[in-house]
Amino acid sequence: MANLPPYLFAEIDRKKALKEAEGVDVISLGIGDPDMPTPQRIIDAMATAITDPANHQYPAYAGSRPYRAACAEWMDRRFGVKLDPDTEVLGLIGSKEGIAHLFPAFIDVDDYTLVPGVGYPVYSTGGVLIGGKTHYMPMNEENDWLADFESTPAEVLARAKMMFISYPNNPAAVAAPVEYFDRAVAFAKEHDLLLVHDNAYSEIGFDGYMPPSIMERPGARDVAIEFFSCSKAYNMTGWRIAFACGNADAIKTLGIVKSNVDSGQFTAIQQAAMEAMLGPQDDVAEMREIYQRRRDMVLETLPSIGLSARRSAGTIYVWARIPEGYTSAEYAGLVLDKAGVIMPAGSAYGPDGEGYVRISLATPDDRLAEALQRMADAL
Numbered sequence: 001m002a003n004l005p006p007y008l009f010a011e012i013d014r015k016k017a018l019k020e021a022e023g024v025d026v027i028s029l030g031i032g033d034p035d036m037p038t039p040q041r042i043i044d045a046m047a048t049a050i051t052d053p054a055n056h057q058y059p060a061y062a063g064s065r066p067y068r069a070a071c072a073e074w075m076d077r078r079f080g081v082k083l084d085p086d087t088e089v090l091g092l093i094g095s096k097e098g099i100a101h102l103f104p105a106f107i108d109v110d111d112y113t114l115v116p117g118v119g120y121p122v123y124s125t126g127g128v129l130i131g132g133k134t135h136y137m138p139m140n141e142e143n144d145w146l147a148d149f150e151s152t153p154a155e156v157l158a159r160a161k162m163m164f165i166s167y168p169n170n171p172a173a174v175a176a177p178v179e180y181f182d183r184a185v186a187f188a189k190e191h192d193l194l195l196v197h198d199n200a201y202s203e204i205g206f207d208g209y210m211p212p213s214i215m216e217r218p219g220a221r222d223v224a225i226e227f228f229s230c231s232k233a234y235n236m237t238g239w240r241i242a243f244a245c246g247n248a249d250a251i252k253t254l255g256i257v258k259s260n261v262d263s264g265q266f267t268a269i270q271q272a273a274m275e276a277m278l279g280p281q282d283d284v285a286e287m288r289e290i291y292q293r294r295r296d297m298v299l300e301t302l303p304s305i306g307l308s309a310r311r312s313a314g315t316i317y318v319w320a321r322i323p324e325g326y327t328s329a330e331y332a333g334l335v336l337d338k339a340g341v342i343m344p345a346g347s348a349y350g351p352d353g354e355g356y357v358r359i360s361l362a363t364p365d366d367r368l369a370e371a372l373q374r375m376a377d378a379l
């Protein structure tokens with residue numbers, strides 16, 4: 001436990017509370033949690049599902065058969081990927097839960113996990129919790145933020161079991177070309193690794209870009225599993241519903257861990273998620289437009305603040321380079337002090353995040369505009 005860093009967002013909440021106690025109207029551009037409500041069609045489905053007494057009993061461990069079939073149907077409609085709902089799909093209580101449980105499933109003490117140089121904190125802390133080791137794959141401007149697995153030392157590879165990648169990427173907001181997925185699949189095959197693709201932002205691509213599934217790529221099913229979540233796609237972060245799919249052995253093993261520690265997600269929530277995935281997708285298109293408009297607003301203002309960024313290809317973030325002369329933690333502290341705006345230091349996302357901050361687009365337009373104005377004035 002002593003090896004765990006404080007959970008990033010708990011630390012941000014603490015700083016925000018301190019500033020608010022001084023009477024400052026703090027605007028947080030910190031958190032990756034959609035500000036918009038869950039679409040009404042999904043709430044209506046939940047309202048119906050909750051009245052059915054059959055749903056009040058223990059759910060099925062792996063997710064109900066209809067839920068798994070709906071996940072497979074969604075994968076087919078969205079990506080043209082055909083999956084067996086009985087062996088290649090597993091319901092999850094949010095993808096964070098599934099990702100964390102990969103560690104007891106696949107990692108022994110001192111085994112390595114290959115983790116992107118910046119990424120979702122659980123890819124590394126999941127290993128810390130059970131005595132596993134982390135090797136960070138370099139990720140930077142020069143390699144287009146595509147985690148460089150090929151430079152992994154042989155002695156690490158000899159003890160490596162699992163490798164995480166995630167595109168569109170949180171926090172770097174880049175997409176990966178499909179050739180990168182193909183190289184990752186080949187590498188995982190060669191070194192006998194479980195390849196894990198976290199596709200949390202599959203529905204949030206900009207400028208017409210629709211992110212792919214790694215399962216579209218040849219051979220992916222031999223070595224990879226992929227995580228999808230209703231959280232960002234359907235503004236359902238509080239509902240805790242997601243699924244894993246792909247390699248049947250890996251799905252089975254993860255399912256064994258889960259059946260020993262949890263009892264699945266409330267069946268009514270699974271039914272609401274079925275509506276989310278299989279109902280009309282217009283709300284998803286609208287949400288994408290809102291984030292894209294906010295991205296453009298941020299990109300236009302950044303130069304006047306002294307920050308620069310690539311055009312985000314997707315996700316709900318802008319990953320911005322900070323001015324010379326500060327660490328990213330110092331810069332984030334300065335922004336909070338001078339402008340009352342919270343943005344996480346890039347270094348909190350892994351060793352390659354130094355020199356960057358992450359700006360969340362999950363902030364109402366007027367608050368986002370005000371935060372940018374305050375920063376332009378103060379910095």
Ligand SMILES: *Cc1c(COP(=O)(O)O)cnc(C)c1O
Nearest residue numbers: 094095096120170200229231242
């Ligand atoms: C938000 C996020 C998740 C967590 O999703 P849940 O399904 O809500 O647990 C996983 N991975 C990444 C990269 C995320 O940004």
